[in-house]
Amino acid sequence: MSENKGRVLIIAGSDSGGGAGIQADIKTVTALGGYAATAVTAVTVQNTLGVTGVHPIPAAVVEAQARAVLDDIGADAIKTGMLGDVAMVETVARVLDSARTLPAVIDPVMVAKGGASLLAAEAVVAVRTLLIPRAALLTPNAPEAEALSGLAVATTDDLRRAGEALLKLGARAVLMKGGHVAGATVIDVLVTPDGETTFEGERLETRHTHGTGCTLASACATGLAQGLSLTEAVARAWAYVHEAMRRAPGFGAGHGPLDHGWPLREKR
Template sequence: MTVNRTPQVVTIAGSDSGGGAGLQADLKTFQARHVFGMSIVVALTAQNTYGVQASLPIPAGFIDAQFQSLAADFDIRAAKTGMLADREHVEAVVRNLQQVDFGPLIVDPVMVAKGGATLLASEAVVTIKEQLLPLADVVTPNLPEAEILVGKKIVTNADMVQAARTIQTLGVKHVIIKGGHRQNHKAEDLILLADGTCYWLSAPRIATANTHGTGDTFSACIAAELAKGQPLKAAIMTAKAFLQGAISQGISVGHGHGPTNHWAKLSEKVSLRQG
């Protein structure tokens, strides 16, 4: 009998009842990229395209149980984190990650929802910086998250490079600062690899409000590609193309910040340049 041959990935994150972000977006991305997805639920949210109406963290002991259950059976080849709620839950995730081998770890440092709701208690930022990032292979903050991590505003390309280098000193190998919050005509992300090489990853900016869950989707796709054995740079390129397609080939769901289209085709309008 063939056992554990299929690439397997886990998301360690919060649940979005509206289905556009959180572990639901991660699982949709995993399925679209042909890997088997699992989830460790850290928090529940009552959420729709208008925003987050309520949240409920999962007891830390139950997070332990989920880790133990998956580790006992599956051959997980990559993991990603999303919403981790507060310091207690970040510490629970860190403690468990130190005890299992789930392959490369992608940290999406989710802090604020599209609608403005806080998804990470302020005191947990230090815990992420001091305990979680040293375990990570890749971290994928957007600009506001990167500003929180470095404690200063990021305006120019040079600011992004300096911020990425500062974040890298926290122990994470590779840093991707997503530039979607800038007002440039292109959505341009900065990639800083472990060897110090910088790349700029670009795609045309799309005028749409349907961008709920883009960060989750991007980081989940990187995890999926790494689980299949793709080199990191190729995995990041695929993730950008997947996300660009998910935004440009939009769907109409809800009345607020709608979700992206996880069954879209990869976009070819993605470019990479060293710089």
């Protein structure tokens, strides 16, 4: 892992509760030794009980934020999260095209943990056609994979089939997240043209799962930005998120946040 790398440009929405979105992304990248820069796509009003407001940032402003970072600070990887609508997806595709040498981790955020929609229905097609072909790594959960692939996802074998279908849409790798698949063990499947790798562990009985998807994608992006191989980056990210869930601080009355900072305390 190079000490001169680790810059991650995050293009995503802000979570006022601090558990998901840009806030979770920054915490994750920092905890894993990277450097986080951001282009904020929306300001949301939310806490552990749900999202009560979404205020999009103009697409031109988002693009200007991203280009300001890339033109000066630079980046070693790009991670995307909540994008909202077709115009934002198109904007992000342009940004990715201007930085083709950088690996892009695409987290196709569609619905908040509490159920609020974070991606317009018509934008799903735009994600499928514009972002998946530009993804070094796509990180959908089961409902997102169903929307993008058109396949039902209820079992681990379904995860594999959907992952293979998403590869055919142009992603270079797909991390199929199995948190929505029933069972005592959570199994994620990393699908690549060279085969698959599974990551599994006990299902934690906890309501503190807010921001797990954002956190996992940002952790993967940090590893890639630091020069880890794809499998190494995903393995470290998976272990980091599992422990962050296990150590969740217990904040809020709903879907609580993770303990993003645990690796920093381990180093003391």
